[in-house]
Amino acid sequence: MSFNLLKGKKGIIFGALDEDSIAWKTAERIKEEGGEFILTNAPIAIRMGSVDELAKKTKSKLISADATKLDDLENLIKETMKIFGGKIDFVLHSIGMSVNVRKGKHYTDLNHDWMTKGWDVSAVSFHKLLQTLYKLDAMNEWSSIVALSYMAAQRVFPDYNDMADNKAYLESVARSFGYFFGKEKKVRVNTISQSPTPTTAGKGVKGFNNFIKYSEKMSPLGNATALDCANYTVAMFSDLTRRVTLQNLYNDGGFSNVGVSQDVIDIMSSID
Numbered sequence: 001m002s003f004n005l006l007k008g009k010k011g012i013i014f015g016a017l018d019e020d021s022i023a024w025k026t027a028e029r030i031k032e033e034g035g036e037f038i039l040t041n042a043p044i045a046i047r048m049g050s051v052d053e054l055a056k057k058t059k060s061k062l063i064s065a066d067a068t069k070l071d072d073l074e075n076l077i078k079e080t081m082k083i084f085g086g087k088i089d090f091v092l093h094s095i096g097m098s099v100n101v102r103k104g105k106h107y108t109d110l111n112h113d114w115m116t117k118g119w120d121v122s123a124v125s126f127h128k129l130l131q132t133l134y135k136l137d138a139m140n141e142w143s144s145i146v147a148l149s150y151m152a153a154q155r156v157f158p159d160y161n162d163m164a165d166n167k168a169y170l171e172s173v174a175r176s177f178g179y180f181f182g183k184e185k186k187v188r189v190n191t192i193s194q195s196p197t198p199t200t201a202g203k204g205v206k207g208f209n210n211f212i213k214y215s216e217k218m219s220p221l222g223n224a225t226a227l228d229c230a231n232y233t234v235a236m237f238s239d240l241t242r243r244v245t246l247q248n249l250y251n252d253g254g255f256s257n258v259g260v261s262q263d264v265i266d267i268m269s270s271i272d
């Protein structure tokens with residue numbers, strides 16, 4: 001199903017690692033909607049993952065960039081403008097990583113060097129990206145930038161660990177930078193807060209399988225899939241959402257506003 005919502009629009013997609021990645025599904029949907037893009041990921045992810053397949057499939061160029069490195073970001077954005085012969089209409093930041101989560105460190109016993117690394121990759125990289133786009137005056141008026149978040153930024157999810165703090169910071173950067181980007185250049189900046197999704201990053205969180213089941217039972221519409229997230233992002237990149245900015249937008253089947261669901265009460269009552 002295509003509505004040609006992104007016909008003629010050009011952008012950059014960060015974070016497609018393999019076909020489970022939210023960014024992968026988003027790239028496929030953007031292509032179907034008539035958009036063109038440059039794919040990018042960290043050098044090691046390009047070596048280990050399968051993003052080159054996606055590049056072939058979508059007839060897109062792949063440019064390597066570590067999103068924590070300003071030089072890489074500058075090169076990526078300049079190259080993109082050269083390839084497209086002009087400014088950019090959309091950017092997806094779909095990047096997250098916590099060394100503490102990977103290594104199973106408890107939140108009360110964090111390694112703070114690893115914490116700083118995860119914060120840089122998952123949150124500060126968004127500021128670095130926005131700042132580079134801003135300084136290079138790379139975005140068209142009414143263009144749209146989206147980063148992906150999770151509701152642990154607002155509420156406690158014990159095993160989400162230091163990623164909760166990274167997401168809170170990421171959402172704050174979207175608001176703070178979004179103000180200046182809106183005021184000076186009429187560019188929109190938002191975060192989409194997505195349901196738990198079985199991807200490489202998602203499955204890295206301890207207890208993910210039970211957690212995703214719990215979330216499914218709590219959400220009146222069930223968990224939003226990677227494809228649902230891709231569709232929402234397409235809408236946010238389209239001209240139909242021109243005055244939506246500085247928002248954290250929940251794409252979670254209603255989870256964020258439910259205290260407890262009848263399904264969960266029923267499961268609890270079957271326990272005693």
Ligand SMILES: NC(=O)c1ccc[n+]([C@@H]2O[C@H](COP(=O)([O-])OP(=O)(O)OC[C@H]3O[C@@H](n4cnc5c(N)ncnc54)[C@H](O)[C@@H]3O)[C@@H](O)[C@H]2O)c1
Pocket residue numbers: 014015016017018020021022023041042045065066067068093094095096097121148149150193194195196197198199200201202203
């Ligand atoms: N999977 C979930 O349950 C879920 C839920 C809500 C939000 N999110 C968010 O969605 C986004 C995408 O994650 P995903 O679930 O598709 O997993 P994923 O593992 O497929 O994607 C994460 C991406 O981040 C990239 N990355 C890591 N370090 C990088 C760096 N230094 N420079 C550039 N790229 C780097 C990885 O290579 C990978 O492509 C993340 O921000 C994640 O936190 C995921």
